[in-house]
Amino acid sequence: MRFLKIIGHAVGVISCLMVLPSFVIAITSAILSFNPLYITYFFTSPYARALAVAEESGWGSGFNILLINYGAYLIAFGYTFFAIVKIYSWYQIAKEAKK
Helix, strand or coil: CHHHHHHHHHHHHHHHHHHHHHHHHHHHHHHHCCCCHHHHHHHHHHHHHHHHHHHHHCHHHHHHHHHHHHHHHHHHHHHHHHHHHHHHHHHHHHHHHHC
């Protein structure tokens, strides 16, 4: 069980390292240039990549890339939520211990 937890954390951290910098860049670009279209580029870029792969290698490979890319998005955002909740629970425990 401990091994699976380590693997889960590794997959979560790797997905976050791949996805979240692009998300931050899209948000800041959209805010600084007053162009919210940059946010849609972030969410549609896996689809565009999958279409490019599908044209070269076939629809099976394109669909596989699509699932992997959006899967990484889901894992990254889920893991970020999990990490925030976990850190907040540690904060609550430390606050209770301080009293």
